[in-house]
Amino acid sequence: MANDYKDTLFLPKTDFPMRANLSQREPEFLKFWYDMDLYGELKKKNKDKPSFILHDGPPYANASIHIGTATNKILKDFVVKYKWQRGYFAPYVPGYDTHGLPIELKVLKEQNLDKDEINPVELRKKCAAYARSFADVQTEQFKRLGVIGDWGHPYMTLIPAYEATQLEGFAKMVDKGYVYKGRKAIYWCTDCQTALAAAEIEYGDETSPSIFVAYKYLEAAKVFPELEGKDVDVIIWTTTPWTLPASMAVAVHPRYEYGFYQVGDKVYLIACGLKAEVERATQLPFGEPILICRGERLEKTLALHPFYDRKVPFVLADYVTLDAGTGCVHTAPGHGTEDYETGVKYGIDIYNPVDETGHYYKDTPIFGGMSLAEGEKKVFELLNESKLLLGKLKITHSYPHCWRCKKPVIFRATDQWFVSVADFRDKALECIDEVKWVPDWGKDRITNMVRDRSDWCISRQ
Structure with a gap:
């Protein structure tokens, strides 16, 4: 030709x-x-x-x-x-x-x-x-x-005909029960003021504060009689201080060893495998533990929020690691995917005090009306006044950003519409296998995306 x-x-x-x-x-x-x-x-x-x-x-x-x-x-x-x-x-x-x-x-x-x-x-x-x-x-x-x-x-x-075809396809998904409304912690862009799907997220390096905070362990002696009469704190770790107002639990790994360390007139609870990390961050002299237990023994016992009159339970979570921190992770079900799943598992309130613009709701105690940046400063002020901020470092890590405005996003629990990918995942994976992919790595990429995703956020504000 x-x-x-x-x-x-x-x-x-x-x-x-x-x-x-x-x-x-x-x-x-x-x-x-x-x-x-x-x-x-x-x-x-x-x-x-x-x-x-x-x-x-x-x-x-x-x-x-x-x-x-x-x-x-x-x-x-x-x-x-x-x-x-x-x-x-x-x-x-x-x-x-x-x-x-x-x-x-x-x-x-x-x-x-x-x-x-x-x-x-x-x-x-x-x-x-x-x-x-x-x-x-x-x-x-x-x-x-x-x-x-x-x-x-x-x-x-x-074009109306195009939209009609989309609606027909959507109606079929609804009829099959794939579409549901739920309150979940999803990616949220405070600049665009909308929810984002996982595919709309780009990752870039961000520098964040890494803080070590003491929560009073209210029921230490209840589980460990040998601690009767001792002042016991659990040291939690977080890289998002602005989420502390929504702290509802402390996550520990069920199989890790946790130690109680006497430092002066205080006893601190941390993961044994992170003792050196905590010593470096807090400048506290941790010696040998006076007591060791597995994380599973701490489950459902209560600690106290650092600036609210709120009791927070210990919960078990396999995603807790010994890569950094204390092995005791501050948990806010309204501000994180894994935190959300843990909150649902334990029946904890999915509490989100942050509005769509990135400000605390006006009825939020202490922080009402503040921006997240202002709230973070207030968190540090309160923790310093109470002497519960034991350590503060800076870390650079990969952090999700909005693909539109390129600004960092937050996790925020809101009512959204979702498609349950889990309901048709196996069929989708079969279809992927039937396609010839050029280049070959495209198949691995889409397979991983489908296999690892339980749902897909389809609503936008």
Whole structure:
């Protein structure tokens, strides 16, 4: 086909060598292709040949294309053109994603709108108009790149027929019981003020405080009579001090050894395997333990919150490690996935004192109305006053960020809608096995994503 069509379809006749004046000549090539309807001619020539269909994930229609978008489209265009020339019927129908926060955020910012004041229907109309305008802009830009396709009839996710098909698919999921509403600790972006799915999270290094805090162990003597009359504290560890107002439990590993260490007139409880770490962080001289037990013996006994009149139980959790900290982990079911699962297991309140903007709710004792940064400062102030802050370090670790605004996210328990991946995981994994993946590692990536995920957060604010 390439030889048959070289002079009549793909290139206009020219006396100029291809390597010269391309910036001037390329528009002429493109005009030639569109004037003679190259895409239509290709469809006519190969209409009865075997089909090759490229399913192309649509770009967001909220800005001009960038180098990543261009590279994506050009590489896919190579494939489609190659298939045409190999004799396949290879129609390419481009599309545009016209829904979602990226478009809404652009409209709010560029038109200087307050999302809390504008009528939602009016905002959606503005978003639709904005998306359509940039779909037109991107179409011309993709055509300028030489991408061949049915540019006169792209699909758009705001088209009613497209939305109806989505709703039909969603209805089937509801009928099968895959969709449910639940209160869970999910990724939350306080800048975009919305929930995020796991696939919308990017990881980057963040520096966080690593703090060691004393909780009074109220029931030490109840479990260990030999500690009768002693002042016993458990040293907890956290890298998110702002979550301490929501501290509802202390997690320990059931099989680790925990030691009670006499330091002056105090007795401190930590994991034996982290003694050196705690000594370094607190500058306290830990000697030999006066008593050792496994974590499982601590289960359901009570400690006291450092600045609230709140009793917090010891709970068992296999995710507690000896990599860092004290082996006694502050647990806030409203602010962490594993914490949430532990809270459900033990029937602990899934308490979240933080609103969608990243401020404590006004009725939160001590912290009401404060931002998280202000709350963290207040936490340190209270702990220093009570002399319960035993150590403070800085650590750099990989932390989740929002893929849109690139800012760190938090975990926040809210009412959301979920799809239960667990209900169809086995079938999905079977389907993955039936697909040929290029490159091969793509199969491992999607397999791990499906196998390790119990549910998928589908609601957005």
